[in-house]
Amino acid sequence: NDALQNGTQHRASTRVGVYAALGLSQGVLVCFLLYSGSGEDAGRTQAAPDMLDNKFHTPQSFFDTTPIGRIINRFSKDIYVIDEVLPSTVLMFLGTFFASVSTMIVIIFSTPIFALVIGPLALIYFFVQRFYVATSRQLKRLESVSRSPIYSHFSETITGTSVIRAYGRNTAFVLLSDMKVDENQKSYYPGIVSNRWLGVRIEFIGNCIVLFAALFAVIGKEKLSPGLVGLSVSVSSSAGHYVLNWMVRMTSDLESNIVAVERVKEYSETVTEAPWIVKDKQPPPDWPPKGNVEFIDYSVRYREGLDLVLRNISLEVKGGEKIGIVGRTGAGKSSMTLCLFRLLEAADGEIVIDEVKISEIGLHDLRSKLTIIPQEPVLFSGTLRMNLDPFEKYSDEEVWKVLELSHLKKFVSNQASKLELECSEGGENLSVGQRQLVCLARALLRKTRILVLDEATAAVDLETDNLIQSTIARS
Template identity: 85%
Template sequence: MSCTVQWLGIRIEFIGNCIVLFAALFAVTGKENLNPGLVGLSVSYALQVTMSLNWMVRMTSDLENNIVAVERVKEYSETQTEAAWEVEDKKPHADWPMKGNVEFHDYSVRYREGLDLVLKNLTLSVKGGEKIGIVGRTGAGKSSMTLCLFRLLEAAEGEISIDGVKISEIGLHDLRSKLTIIPQEPVLFSGTLRMNLDPFEKYTDEEVWKALEYSHLHKFVSNQPAKLEMECSEGGENLSVGQRQLVCLARALLRKTTILILDEATAAIDLETDDLIQSTIRTQFEDCTVFTIAHRLNTIMDYTRVLVLDKGQIAEFDTPASLISQRGLFYGMAKDAGLVQ
C-alpha cells in the first residue's frame, strides 16, 4: 500500500511540475505585450495543480469505492435466495433417515444458469451402511456431488432421494441437520473448544469427552489447564492442522448422523493422523452410509464400492477388487499410486 501511494505521488508531482514548467516557458517565449498580471496568475494557478490532482485522484477513488458498494447491494438484491428453511407440510419424520439409502435419479446440475453441466445424468443407488469412495481427476465433479446432497447446488434435472424422501421437497434445515460433513479445510470459530464441538449445547460433558477419546484428542485436551474451556483463536490458529481436523471428527462423532460425507478430509494432514481418522470412521460409523472423496486411494481400498467420475459422468462403479480386475480408470489411478503392479 505504501509503495503504491509513493508511486502515485511521484507521478502526480512530476505532472504538476511539468505544467508549471510549461506555463513559465510560454510566459517567457510569449508575445512582448503579454500582461504581467496574466503571467503571474497563470503561474500561481499552475503551482496549485499538484494539490488539485491529488484531490481529484482521491475523489475518483472514493467515487469508485462507493459505486462498487452500490453494485454489490444491487447484485445481492437480484441474487436468487435459497429454498425455504422449513416446509411444514413436507417435514420428514424426526428419525429420518433411518437406513441411509441414497439414490440419484438421472441427476444433472450446473453452478448457475448459462454454464455447462458439471454432473450429467447420474443414476446410482447406495444402500444404507455402504462405504462409497468417490475418485476422479480434477474437475470430474467429486465435490459437486457432495454439494448436491446438501442442496448447495440445486438440480438442473433429476432428483436425489434419501430413504425414499425427495430432498428437493423438504426444507433446507430438515435436510442439512441430518447430514454430517468433515470438510477438507477444517472450520473452527473463536471461542472455547466445547463451543466448537457443541455450539448448540445439546450434549453432556461426558458425551463430549467420549467423542474426544474416539477422535484421539482426549490426552491433548486433558493436558490443557482449561480443559474443555480452552480458548480457540480465530480459525483455530493455536492448533495444528491435524488437531483441527480431529476436532471436526469429534464434532461429527457427537452428531452421529446416518450419512457422513468426507470431502478430502485427510488431504492436508500427515499419514499418521490420516490412519487415526480412518480407523475411527471404520469403527464408530460402521452402520452409517459414508461418502468419501479420496485423496489417498489406500484409504478406500476396503470400501464397499468405488465410484469413478469422469467429466461429470459415472465412468465406473463397483467394488475395488472388481474395478482393478477390469483394468480401467481406477486401475490406472491405483497403479499411479503404487497400489498395484
C-alpha cells in the same frame, strides 16, 4: 442611561415573558432532538441485519462471482453512511431549511421589495445544486465501487502474509495496494473539487442576497426605520453565508449519500436459496432411518449458462455402506457433495434419501441430518466446546466420549481449561492434524446416518490419517 432614553424599561414583564417562551421552546426542541436520536438508534439496527440475513440465505454462486471486498464494503462503509452520516445530514437539512424560511420571512417583512429577487436567486440555486448533484452522485458511486478492490486486496494480503514474506513479494504487494488506492483517489479527489466548485457559487449567491438586501434598504431608507434596516442586513448576512449555503450542501449530500441505501438495498434483495423449512413437506424426526442415498439421472451446473458438471449420474448407496468416489481433478467428486447438501440445485433428475426427495424438503431439515468433514478444517474463535457443540445440545459426558473416539482426549485433558480451551481465529493455535480431529469429533457428536468426507485426510500427516481412518472404520 440608555434604558431611560430609549424606553426599554417599559413592558419589562412582556419582554421577559418572550425570552422565557424562547428558552422553553428551545428546551422542548432539544428534547425532541434527543428523542429523534434514540429513534435513529432503533432504526439503524435494521439495514445491516436485513442484509446479513439475506447473505446467510444467498446461494453459493453469488459468493463465487462476487469479490469479498465488495461485500465487506457494503457492510462497512455503506452501513456507516446509512447509520451515521444520513441521519445527521437529514437533521442538518431540516434545521437549515426552516432557518432559511424564517430568514426570508424576516427580510421580506423588513424590505418587501426583496421578494422580487427571491425567485431568480432560488432558480440559480436550483440549477447549481442540480448540476452539482448529478456529478457528485456519480463520483460517489464510482468511489464506492473502486473502494471494494482495496478491501479485497487487503484481505488477501493478510491471509497470505506468510507466503508473501517467504517469496519476498512485500514490495510488489505494497505497490499493488498503492495502485488500487490511487485508482480510488481518481474518484474521491474530483468529489472534493466538485464540492469546492459548489462552495464558490453558493457563496456568490449568498453575497448577492446581502447586496440586494442592503440595496433595497438604501432605496427605501425614507420609509424604513433604522432598526428594520439593521435587522434585514444582519439576517441576510447570516442567511447568505451560512444558512442557505448549508441547506444547499445538505440537500446535495443527502442525494449523494443516498447511493449507500441503493447499494445496501441491492444486496438485501438478491435471490435466496430454497426455504429452510417447508411446513407441509417436513420429514419425520427420525429421518433418515436407514441412510439409503440414490442419485436418479442427476445433472447439475454451477450457474445458469454454464456447462453441466455432472451429467445423468445414477447410483445407489445402501445405509451403512462405506463408499469411496475416485476420479481425476475436476471430475465432479466435490460437486456431488455440494449437490447432496443442495448448495447446488439440480438441473435435472433427483436425489432421494430413504424415499424422500431432497428437493422437496426444507434446507434446514436436510442439512441438519447430514454431516461433512471438509478437506480444510473449519474452526471459529471461541472455546473448544463451542466448536464441538455450538447449540449446546449434548452433555459433557457425550463430548468427552467423542474426544476419546477422535484421539483428542489426552490432549484436551492436559490443558488447564479442558473443554473451555480457547481456539483462536481459524484454530491457528492448533495443528492442522488437531483441527481435522476436532472436525471429526464434531461429526461423531452429531450421530447422523450419512457422513461425507471430502478428501478429509489430504492435508494431514500419515499418523493423523490413520487415526481418522480407524475411527471411521469403528463408527
